[in-house]
Amino acid sequence: MVSKSGLTRRSFLALSAAAVAGPAVLAGCGGGGGGGAGGGGSTEPIKFWNMPWGQTAFNPLDQKITEAYKPEAGLPAVTYQVIQWANFNQTFASAVASKTNPAVSSGGGTQVFQYEAQGGIAYVDELYAAWKANGLYDDFLPGLIDTLKVEKGYAAIPYNLDMRVIWVNKVLLDQAGGKVPTDWQSYLNAAEALKKNSVYGYGTGAGAGAYTGQHAIVCWMINNGGGLFDEQKQPNCVTPENIEAVNFVLEMVSKGYVDPASSTYTSANVQTQWKAKKFGLGYDTGGLADNIGGDVAKDIAVISPLTSPSGKKGSLYFPNNIMMYKNNPSIKGSEAFLTYYYQNMAPLWTQNTGIGLPPLKSIAKTKEFQANKDKVRIVEEWVPVARTWAAPGGQANFLNVTTVDATPAMNTFTQSILSGKTDAKSALTKLQADVKATMKS
């Protein structure tokens, strides 16, 4: 469905979903079309809606940065609004349908592709042209901008990166006499060593609202040169690379490297297991250490990307983004604000508000950011090999990636693998069929 900077949003989504029941499903499904034509030079304030991307300090600082914007003469001012993750899809859908949508917003990582398909998104190509002149364009991490390129142009601007990386508890691994893995075989060796001390070598969770378990399996596929979509943007799940990757996970399940209750672990359960020193190795978000805190946070570290049997490196990441809407009092005003915002948003990272990784090299180079060795490693080693849901066929996301992002099909697939009661080909074949069934033409 969506992606974000850490576990918090996905966990919160699960909790907030509790507010919705059957009658709400009946009554709450808004329909309707996209926004109207884009505006030109109105002085009506433009609305910027942003999500709670970090901890409690994030939105107040973000609001401060936004409200410090002083528009040039003739351009509108900006108003700021926090949109909670609870039922955010409905919030945006009803706003767009009633033409009360913001001019600029962030949102779910794949949200922009839905509105773009409806003709409701203003492309940022002209903005990028201006940013090429002022150097902002070249400040983006390599390859990032193209993840949001669609047929008609650039649909949105990368905002923060939600990474999936491998964490190790160095203390537990040392105690077990294991070595930090560098490839799949050494990963199995490390997991075997940890098992002797009753520590799981593949810490993961795929329960209520926990989507990292799904992502982790796709990470193994991408690491092996696989993925879920081909060059024609069609699902292509049953490939030798994917089968090998799923077999690798199944091997870990059968050898007892995976907590048998993982298939129903919430994000909180996963963090509890890391804190309880029951997980010693595994894929998680780049913010795992921040999320678990305490002494164990000091014991864990991000390792370098593994080399798969195919000789490739890779992982899954989610370029969360900011988009402009066509139904907009002033496209020019929105572009001017975005230019200001991207030039002044660095404190969101340097003041450690908990937002995902920065999209700009200049922020990643600040001494505050460089102080966190794990985050530096992620930017330097993981981002360059990371791929989107579109892998292996492409790097730019598209509308139908919403069929695999936190969907029931992926959930069933992941839980069936983590329970060990399937084989790779059957699980991938079922996934292929389920994804096809939910695809939009």
Added chain:
Amino acid sequence: MSTSTAGQGLTRARTGVAVRGSGPPLAPRKTRRPGASPLTLGAFAAPALFLVLLINLYPVIYAGWQSLRDGSLIDAGDFVGLQNYADVLTDPTFWAAARFTVVFTLVGVFGSWFVGLALALLLKTRFPVKNTFKLLLLLPWVVPVVVSATAWNWLVATPQSPLPILAEALGLGNVLFLADPLLAKITVCVFKVWISFPFMMMMMAAALESVDNNVYEAAKVDGASKWNTLTNITLPMISRSTYISWILMTIFCVNDFPTIFLLTGGGPVNATQTLVVLSYVTVFQNFQTGPGVAIAFLMTLVLIVISVALYRQIKKVQIL
């Protein structure tokens, strides 16, 4: 005297004869306020009626329209007639969810009724700290489900949780309360009973208060056993309240989204997925409003049938 005293009391109660009196019950007197013409009454009711129509009827009609289209949350989609209903009814996932909904509802209704009735009967007796006990029993109902689900998750989710530790200490091994499909089903059903029994307890306690003590005294004089008193006097005399509570709890169970979604999310591998959870994930995770709303409508239809059947049963019962 034989058990006829109790029997007569029951018969009187069933036929509407006051236990302490005799003769036919008084018919309620029809009264009419001066000037309260149908037009006036209609005018008073109109604003409320309008609001009800606006708030309830319009969304339901709109949702019905969506169930006939292949739209998403942001796109009305094309008209597809009854295709969504046909797709849903031929989908094995729907029937698996329907089966578990039936199990979940049956266990939820009768499990909570049984526990609630037992506790209501217990609360009729005198014992120390009865009021404190009563208050504590209400906690599962009073506490928000989000909190309860989090607490239960803490109790059972990981091998280090209290209940798995207890199970291991009892020699049952590593019990996966949520990860094993069968145990997950049992766990969510038990959780449902746990959060629902206080409601049943209150309903049954109120119903028990309405039973005239003379009937029990008569039964005692006749030498009726406790079991006979329960099955031949108590249960028949509270049957109307029982049916009402069953209707309400059936609706609560079928529509219960948070209990399952928060505890298991419908997993593992859809083992605990009910129709309302399936409807939610279809609309809000698969973005398929047509099939999702079709599921919700089918659920509503089944609920109406069950409610009407139980309501008819109530009408057969003459006593309160």
